[in-house]
Amino acid sequence: MGKISPVSAKYIIHSNIEITGVVDRPDVIGAIFGQTEGLLGADLELREIQRSGRIGRIEVNLETKGGKSRGTIIIPSSLDKAETSIIAAALEIIQRIGPCNAKVAVEKIEDVRISKRIFVINRAKELLKTMMDSVMPDSQELTDEVSYSVRVMECVEYGKDRLPAGPAIDESNEIVVVEGRADVLNLLKHGIKNAIALGGTTIPETILELCRKKTVTVFVDGDRGGELIVKALTEIAEIDFVCRAADGKEVEEITQKEIHKALRARVSAEQAKLDFTKNVTSGSDDDPRQQQPVPTQPGNGGPMRQMDSGRPRSFAPSPIRRYERSSTSTLTSTSTSAPTSKVTQEEKEKFKSLLEGLIGTRGAYILDNKLNILGKVPITELNTTVKSLRSGMYAIVFDGIIDKDLVMVAEQAGVSHLVAMSSRIRPGSSTVNILTSEEL
Numbered sequence: 001m002g003k004i005s006p007v008s009a010k011y012i013i014h015s016n017i018e019i020t021g022v023v024d025r026p027d028v029i030g031a032i033f034g035q036t037e038g039l040l041g042a043d044l045e046l047r048e049i050q051r052s053g054r055i056g057r058i059e060v061n062l063e064t065k066g067g068k069s070r071g072t073i074i075i076p077s078s079l080d081k082a083e084t085s086i087i088a089a090a091l092e093i094i095q096r097i098g099p100c101n102a103k104v105a106v107e108k109i110e111d112v113r114i115s116k117r118i119f120v121i122n123r124a125k126e127l128l129k130t131m132m133d134s135v136m137p138d139s140q141e142l143t144d145e146v147s148y149s150v151r152v153m154e155c156v157e158y159g160k161d162r163l164p165a166g167p168a169i170d171e172s173n174e175i176v177v178v179e180g181r182a183d184v185l186n187l188l189k190h191g192i193k194n195a196i197a198l199g200g201t202t203i204p205e206t207i208l209e210l211c212r213k214k215t216v217t218v219f220v221d222g223d224r225g226g227e228l229i230v231k232a233l234t235e236i237a238e239i240d241f242v243c244r245a246a247d248g249k250e251v252e253e254i255t256q257k258e259i260h261k262a263l264r265a266r267v268s269a270e271q272a273k274l275d276f277t278k279n280v281t282s283g284s285d286d287d288p289r290q291q292q293p294v295p296t297q298p299g300n301g302g303p304m305r306q307m308d309s310g311r312p313r314s315f316a317p318s319p320i321r322r323y324e325r326s327s328t329s330t331l332t333s334t335s336t337s338a339p340t341s342k343v344t345q346e347e348k349e350k351f352k353s354l355l356e357g358l359i360g361t362r363g364a365y366i367l368d369n370k371l372n373i374l375g376k377v378p379i380t381e382l383n384t385t386v387k388s389l390r391s392g393m394y395a396i397v398f399d400g401i402i403d404k405d406l407v408m409v410a411e412q413a414g415v416s417h418l419v420a421m422s423s424r425i426r427p428g429s430s431t432v433n434i435l436t437s438e439e440l
Helices: 025-035 046-051 081-091 112-135 139-154 181-189 205-213 224-236 256-264 269-282 345-358 379-389 404-413
Strands: 011-019 059-065 068-077 100-111 156-158 163-165 174-178 195-197 215-220 241-244 323-325 331-333 363-367 373-378 395-398 417-420 433-436
Touching: 011 081, 025 046, 025 059, 025 068, 068 081, 081 100, 100 112, 163 181, 174 181, 174 205, 181 195, 195 205, 205 224, 215 224, 215 256, 224 241, 224 269, 224 404, 241 256, 241 269, 345 363, 345 395, 345 417, 363 379, 373 379, 379 395, 379 404, 404 417
Parallel strands: 174 195, 174 215, 215 241, 395 417, 417 433
Antiparallel strands: 011 068, 011 100, 059 068, 156 163, 163 195, 323 331, 363 373, 363 395
C-alpha cells in the first residue's frame, strides 16, 4: 500500500473522536474505510487514493477512561484544498464504531507549506544576521580594522626604557612627549609619527636624553595630572614648548581638529613655568584658558608640518598644592593628611570584580557603605555627579585614572575609597583610600 509521510504532505487533517465504549485503533481505522466506501465516488475512494500515495498513513491515538474512549485522528494529504476538505468532511459521518456510538469532529486542516514558509523566513533572517555580523563587514569596518592594525604596527618601543613611540623619533628634529601609549596611538592615527610616551609619573632617562638633543613639545591631558607632569618636566628636563588638551579631555580621545588646535596654542616652557608659579602663589581658581593669549618668540616652529604660525594661547594650569620632586623624579605631595580608611578583603574582592567589568567602558560605579551600586555614570560626568550627591557615597570604582581634582571632590563628599585602573596621586596623601588594579 502506498504511503505519504507528514513531512511531504501539503495538508494535514486534524480531528477529534469520542466513543461511548472501549475500542481499539484497528476498529477506528476499519470504520473510516468501511463507512466512507462508495460515498465520495471512485476518484476519492480512500483505499484507492491511499494506495496511489495521495493520502498518507492514518494515525489514530486513543485513550480509554471511565469506559469511554477519546482520541485524535491525523491524516496527511497531498490532494488539493477542495479534495482534502471533502475527505475531512467525510470523517464526520462516522457515527458508530463496532457496537459503540461515536462522534468525529474535524478540528482543523493545517497547511504544511505555511508552517514551512514561516520556518524558512525565520531561518533566513538568522542566516542573514550571522552573515552581516561575521562574514560581510562593511567597508568602514574594514578600513578601521586595517588602520588600527597599521597604527599598532607603527608604534615601536624606543630606548633602554622601551617607551611607546612613533617610528619617526630618531629622524625628526622635533618630538612630542605625551603621557601614555594610547596617546601615541591617537597621534599616529592622525599622521603625527614623532610622539613618545612617558609611561608614568617617573621621568625616564630616555626622555631626559631626548630633551637635550631635540626640540621638545610636551602635550598633556587637560586635567590636574597633566599639570603635574608639566611641572616635573620643566624642573628637570630641557623642554621647549607646552600644550594641553581641552579641559577634562585626554589626548587619547580628542579629534584631529582638537589636536591641531592644541598644538597651535602651545606656549614656551618658560611661559608655562611662569604661569604655573603664578597660579600656585595666588591660589586663584580662575580658568587659565580665559587668560589673554601670550605670543611665543618669533621663529618658533611646531613639532610637525601641520602646525602653523599665529598667536597661541597662554598655558596656565589650575591652582594646586605645592609638590616636590623626589630623588627618583616622581611626584610627591608635601602636605599631610589624616590616615586613610582600611579596606577589608571582602571589599577588595567586590572592588576587583566591579573594576574588571568596567574595563573599556569609561564608566564609573558609585557605591554605598553596603557596597550596593547607587548608580553608573560616564567618567566625564563623575566629578559633577559626586558634587551634586555630596553625601551617602562610600566608594567609587571607575575605568580611568585617579587625579587630584577627583580626590578633592571625593574628600569633600566624604568618600572612603577611590578604585581605578591607575593613579597619579601618592597613596596616603589624602583622607580618601586610593586603590589601583595592581593593588587589587
